[in-house]
Amino acid sequence: MVMTPEVLTLSETPWLFTGVMLVKIAVAFVVTILIVAYATYAERKIIGRMQTRMGPTMTGPKGLLQPIADGLKLFFKEDIIPSQSHWFAFILAPMMILAPAFISISVIPFGGDLEFSYEGILYAVPMQIADLNIGVLFIVAMAGLGVYGIVLAGLASNSKYALLGGIRSTAQMISYELAVGLSIVAIFMLSETLSLRGIVAAQQLPLWGMESFSFIPNWYIFCQPLAFGLFVIGSMAEINRTPFDLPEAETELVSGFCTEYSAMKYALFFMAEYANMITVSAIATTLFLGGWGGPFYGWINFLLKVFSFMFFFIWIRATFPRLRYDQLMFLGWKIMLPLALANIVITGISILIWL
Amino acid sequence: MAANTNETMTINMGPQHPSTHGVLQLILELDGEIVVKATPHIGFLHRGIEKLSEHRTYHQIIPLTDRLDYLAPMSNNLGYVLAVEKLLGITDEIPERVQRIRVIMTELTRLKSHLVWLACHALDIGAMTVFLYCFRERECITDIYEKVSGARMTSNYFRVGGLADDLPDGLEGEIRTFAESIPAHVEEYEGLLTGNRIWQKRTVGVGEISAEAAIDIGITGPALRASGVDWDLRRDNPYCGYEDYEFEVPVRTGCDTFDRYRVRLDEMLQSAQIILQALDKLKPGPTLADCPKIVLPPKKDVVNNIESLIHHFKIVTAGFEPEPGEIYQSVEAPKGELGYYLISDGSSHPFRMKIRPPSFVNLQGLPQMVEGKLLADVVAVIGTLDIVLGEIDR
Structure with a gap:
């Protein structure tokens, strides 16, 4: 007898639902934190190799304990709050930047359904914390919230370098969010859903409905290459990675908005940077590379794609110099925004003609 | 608001x-x-080198010159010893081998200085990898420094009338291998930077200074040559036998940061060429001039020969005493014209030593190069001027 799995709901099986939810949250959070920690290690190792260095080698075998040592060190450092700063905002800022980065993970589907039986009933659990029907909007909103952390850090520090860093990043994030947001619009038009799960499901079909080429999946990178490029470039700007790392441009603004921060608060900024990198990679994977679809078991595909994206970001950092503020604005408003709009128009026309 | x-x-x-x-x-x-x-x-690194020199014998000043432009110590040494030799009137008595080795070492110094410049300039603009690539090559030069002088940075290798010691065995081959590898390395840096759109956006048209303005301020070196002025002391006022070598003086007319970058990279290639030519022309010979009252005698003679012992004693305790007079000698240091103005009152130490450091003069161009530009350009311009504070503050 083939049983159709029941969907867990809060109203019918409240305890089971809550338990499963907590487990999912714990797993997603712990995995993200671990990736954050080891992304720093991977970045140092990979860039080290690219720059004819070794990277960390001394702490633990092959330096594998380095992220933990770094964390411990920062944890025990003196936590300085400058006397001229606004203390409440100063403390709030690192939290405000880290929280949205982690929250965004909650709507990302990292695998298909997981089936298990409990008291004789077969249940299916989606490998996703929350399948919001406005998932993409939620992510865009959270990314926008992250700006406040940086602005607040810049203002609350009461330091000129931090202020400049804060102003730069506000302008930068707002301008690039626009291009990123518009580049995603083309995806909704094709998938006709805002749910990330729905978008992934739409990408599992054969490419452009051609049954004879069913081995090529209908990943949106194939029909939306321009949107993909805009999204990746815009995301790099939004997460302040090279070549768009102006807010914390070390050689110009000392450390930008986190100049005055020390100890664990400083570490939070760095965790946020890497968490954002993971989030952005996960979103790109979900929207353009078919999410968990691929040759291996669900979440393995997903993680592989996320890691490839992160490798790409690290690689870029080892290669490119930094753009200047005005050039950044020029690229954002005069090149990427019109391209994103044109992409929407072309997508719309194509849909009208062929679909 | x-x-x-x-x-x-x-x-x-x-x-x-x-x-x-x-x-x-x-x-x-x-x-x-x-x-x-x-x-x-400026002035945070002032150590009073000019004033200190007035209380030291001529030989004791050489280590002080190492600390002027600490990224190019041998060029500073060279400028100073040439000035003293000119003051003593023994310029023509310097043996050929000394001249060749001085050229080889100062051109290596130019490479060393330019490598640090490129490394820091690229890092300032955000290209981190170039920094480490350049320091990899610089490491080879520091090793060569260590082998000839015992020190990796403050070399103190040249002496009035010659060199502290001959090149160690086998070093010529090592220098040749290194000089031959330079074109490939320069190509590597160019691959990362020259064609890079972001690098071009950050450097083309940034920190412009016209030839007239540059001459008015007194800018020298690669910064002047990138403004279209064809002026290089090695060719136009030769010293150390530079007239024997065939090399080009790279000149560009862009007046901006990008062209200063190109000029310096071309200079690195030319320096490698000069080193190879000098190695070809290097013949065995004495490494000290035959001037017993100025140059320390070999240790073997000091213990066996009474006359040498007296000379040794006199030079070490009292130094030598040039005729009263004043001279100016300048060399083409990696950063521009490095000049020494010496006044002798006939005693064993200079009455006055004035140093004309290229960085100090070049820095004066900074305000007009950055005013009206963006904050990020300030960093690029500081990098492109290639200043060293040890030389500016002295």
């Missing part, structure tokens, strides 16, 4: 700042991100 629109923000850039190349302090007046006024404040 509307009332504040005309206000500018004054920002203290340095002396503790990651990209002011030492302890330069810039008082920047910013209107948003635009620099309205830039005022360099």
